[in-house]
Amino acid sequence: MKHEILEKQGTSIVMFKGEIDLESSPAARETLLKCFEHTGNVIVDLSEVSYIDSSGVASLVEALQASRKNGSQFTLAAVSEPTRRVLELARLDKVFTLYDSVDEALENQA
Amino acid sequence: MANIPPGGERRNSHSFDRRKTTISTGHLELLSKMSGHLAVTLNLDETIQKALDLIVKFVKAEGGALFLLEEKLATLVCKASAGPVDIRGIRVKAGEGIVGQCVAENTSRITRDVQQDPNFDHSVDKSTGFQTRSILCTPMTVHEQTLGAIELVNKRTADGLFSDADLLMLQTLASAAALAIHNAHMAEELVEQERFSRELELATEMQRSLLPDAPADPFPVSGFNLPANEMSGDFYDFFELEDGRIYFSLGDVSGKGMDAALLMSKTASLFRCLGKTIHEPNTLLVTINRELCETAIHGMFVTMVCGLLDPETGAVKLANAGHEPPLIHARDGTFTALPASAPPLGIMSLQAGDTGIRDEEFNLDGGALYIFTDGVTEGCLEDGSRLEQAGFQDIIRERSELPAAARLEAVVSILSDTGRKRHDDITLLVVEDTRPERHNNEANNGRGMIIARYTFPARADALQAVRDVVNNACETCGCATEAATDIVIAVGEACQNVVRHAYRDNEEGDATLEIYCKGGILEFRLQDSAHPVDREKIKPKWPKELGPGGLGVCLIHDIMDKVDYLPAPEGQGNLLRMVKSIKRNDNNET
Numbered sequence: 001m002k003h004e005i006l007e008k009q010g011t012s013i014v015m016f017k018g019e020i021d022l023e024s025s026p027a028a029r030e031t032l033l034k035c036f037e038h039t040g041n042v043i044v045d046l047s048e049v050s051y052i053d054s055s056g057v058a059s060l061v062e063a064l065q066a067s068r069k070n071g072s073q074f075t076l077a078a079v080s081e082p083t084r085r086v087l088e089l090a091r092l093d094k095v096f097t098l099y100d101s102v103d104e105a106l107e108n109q110a
Numbered sequence: 111m112a113n114i115p116p117g118g119e120r121r122n123s124h125s126f127d128r129r130k131t132t133i134s135t136g137h138l139e140l141l142s143k144m145s146g147h148l149a150v151t152l153n154l155d156e157t158i159q160k161a162l163d164l165i166v167k168f169v170k171a172e173g174g175a176l177f178l179l180e181e182k183l184a185t186l187v188c189k190a191s192a193g194p195v196d197i198r199g200i201r202v203k204a205g206e207g208i209v210g211q212c213v214a215e216n217t218s219r220i221t222r223d224v225q226q227d228p229n230f231d232h233s234v235d236k237s238t239g240f241q242t243r244s245i246l247c248t249p250m251t252v253h254e255q256t257l258g259a260i261e262l263v264n265k266r267t268a269d270g271l272f273s274d275a276d277l278l279m280l281q282t283l284a285s286a287a288a289l290a291i292h293n294a295h296m297a298e299e300l301v302e303q304e305r306f307s308r309e310l311e312l313a314t315e316m317q318r319s320l321l322p323d324a325p326a327d328p329f330p331v332s333g334f335n336l337p338a339n340e341m342s343g344d345f346y347d348f349f350e351l352e353d354g355r356i357y358f359s360l361g362d363v364s365g366k367g368m369d370a371a372l373l374m375s376k377t378a379s380l381f382r383c384l385g386k387t388i389h390e391p392n393t394l395l396v397t398i399n400r401e402l403c404e405t406a407i408h409g410m411f412v413t414m415v416c417g418l419l420d421p422e423t424g425a426v427k428l429a430n431a432g433h434e435p436p437l438i439h440a441r442d443g444t445f446t447a448l449p450a451s452a453p454p455l456g457i458m459s460l461q462a463g464d465t466g467i468r469d470e471e472f473n474l475d476g477g478a479l480y481i482f483t484d485g486v487t488e489g490c491l492e493d494g495s496r497l498e499q500a501g502f503q504d505i506i507r508e509r510s511e512l513p514a515a516a517r518l519e520a521v522v523s524i525l526s527d528t529g530r531k532r533h534d535d536i537t538l539l540v541v542e543d544t545r546p547e548r549h550n551n552e553a554n555n556g557r558g559m560i561i562a563r564y565t566f567p568a569r570a571d572a573l574q575a576v577r578d579v580v581n582n583a584c585e586t587c588g589c590a591t592e593a594a595t596d597i598v599i600a601v602g603e604a605c606q607n608v609v610r611h612a613y614r615d616n617e618e619g620d621a622t623l624e625i626y627c628k629g630g631i632l633e634f635r636l637q638d639s640a641h642p643v644d645r646e647k648i649k650p651k652w653p654k655e656l657g658p659g660g661l662g663v664c665l666i667h668d669i670m671d672k673v674d675y676l677p678a679p680e681g682q683g684n685l686l687r688m689v690k691s692i693k694r695n696d697n698n699e700t
Contacts (some may be wrong), residue, residue: 023570054662
């Protein structure tokens with residue numbers, strides 16, 4: 001798994017690429033939690049994620065919990081089909097805020 | 111005026127002379143007031159009394175009575191009475207007396223002086239001491255249907271006589287009253303319907319409670335009942351005897367109405383009660399037959415199968431009275447039908463033994479016994495054709511790797527998701543030989559072709575390669591892309607669990623994944639050589655604030671059709687067996 005971070009309008013846009021599994025999810029988790037230290041809101045671009053397992057989902061959940069704690073926003077954008085499938089199976093697709101694109105997610109930032 | 115008796119005038123409500131008497135604004139106010147009063151009551155008796163009281167008050171009569179038609183419109187019965195004499199309950203034949211004639215001819219009537227009217231019945235006055243001088247009477251009609259009539263006596267004036275204006279007012283008020291009575295009638299019917307459907311609901315609930323609870327897995331017997339309507343004429347039941355044997359039964363009562371449902375309840379109760387002491391299936395059926403014949407309901411009968419399974423040996427003793435032949439699905443894949451040895455129960459006296467109901471004895475030997483009602487074999491498929499025994503066998507054969515309950519559900523959903531109205535109840539029972547040694551043999555023999563065997567170090571960085579192996583295997587078997595994605599998720603989670611949990615304290619080890627394919631069924635066997643995991647602790651968890659552990663197991667169970675945690679055959683380690691039925695990708699099938 002690789003990742004890129006962009007900052008726009010005080011929001012971190014994190015783009016993960018590849019597979020988020022047991023091997024890479026600790027890195028994903030750390031990346032996300034660090035973003036909350038720098039900026040307020042975080043948007044995760046999941047368009048290039050070809051696989052995510054329960055440990056990867058757990059990293060996303062942990063980031064969501066962190067955002068709720070400090071009152072910032074955490075949204076998922078451009079969720080790839082494999083990722084969406086896992087979120088659905090885990091009944092978490094309604095827990096996260098999902099946008100079709102990063103731009104749409106940015107527009108909806110408070 | 112020749113045919114009108116002296117002192118009396120008939121008024122057809124349609125040809126009433128409106129030039130002489132018109133409705134004043136005062137009348138309209140009264141009308142709206144009365145309609146308002148009546149609108150709030152939906153209780154019939156209350157409505158009737160209230161309507162009469164209001165009319166008597168508004169028309170300023172000394173008394174009055176409201177009659178409704180009963181007994182197929184042949185009799186008028188006084189339902190409400192106002193004034194000095196209570197005449198409720200008085201019955202008048204339609205066509206007789208002033209009230210009867212009003213109703214029969216659907217005309218209003220003003221009798222200024224009853225003493226001159228030969229139709230007047232003096233008996234009431236004589237028995238009550240009341241002196242009737244003048245009568246107003248009008249029928250109550252709604253939608254051209256006459257409900258009854260209202261009769262008023264004696265105007266509260268010096269001469270006590272009614273005027274044409276009074277009659278017009280009575281007619282107007284009577285229409286409002288008729289409408290209110292009609293509404294109350296409908297409300298009562300509605301309440302009655304509600305009450306009936308509530309009772310039906312309770313009866314349905316009661317009947318469902320007669321079916322056994324789904325047993326804790328694994329249990330050798332499971333069943334399914336899907337009624338076509340609220341109440342079912344089918345039943346199944348099973349229970350364990352003290353010696354460990356399991357009694358099971360399935361029956362179908364002729365007919366489909368409430369009577370069939372009640373007979374079903376009775377038969378099911380007899381099975382449960384008598385089965386506790388009678389441990390020969392044919393003798394049990396003979397005894398139930400005797401009970402049913404004693405209280406025979408004309409033309410109704412019950413087809414019924416009952417049997418005993420010894421789960422320790424797989425031996426079955428089975429008796430069949432007039433029921434569709436149950437099927438044995440043997441381990442080698444063949445089906446054998448077991449036809450009835452006797453006619454249905456409830457018709458004639460039957461003996462146990464060769465001349466009557468026989469006990470068939472056989473051993474399941476790792477196979478399964480299916481008992482079902484004709485709602486299954488005669489059930490319609492999507493194209494309108496019947497499932498028949500052959501279709502049933504195909505469904506079962508294709509799903510032999512799935513757990514019994516899933517096989518039954520597949521049959522039911524194929525028959526119920528057709529978009530067609532079902533006419534018969536669907537009821538099935540499966541009895542299996544679940545002895546572990548039989549099962550393992552079956553699994554070893556019946557796994558099918560091996561697609562892949564891959565051994566990997568139990569480390570996080572090895573998981574991606576495992577997923578590639580699984581994905582390739584799915585492709586090889588012609589699995590659709592969506593299904594393959596799901597399978598990769600599930601197997602990935604299973605492997606992840608081995609990495610995370612099986613080898614603890616930096617212990618290093620390998621795991622082996624085997625993938626088999628047989629007739630559209632994929633079987634995955636993941637084995638490690640770590641310390642045995644407490645299988646009780648591997649339960650799907652869906653915590654609200656998630657940790658990853660339980661979620662992975664949940665995903666596995668969600669995606670796979672069957673998940674078993676088995677002890678590894680070599681003694682050391684754990685074996686996870688996952689089975690998934692796949693839809694074949696047609697392009698790859700050649």
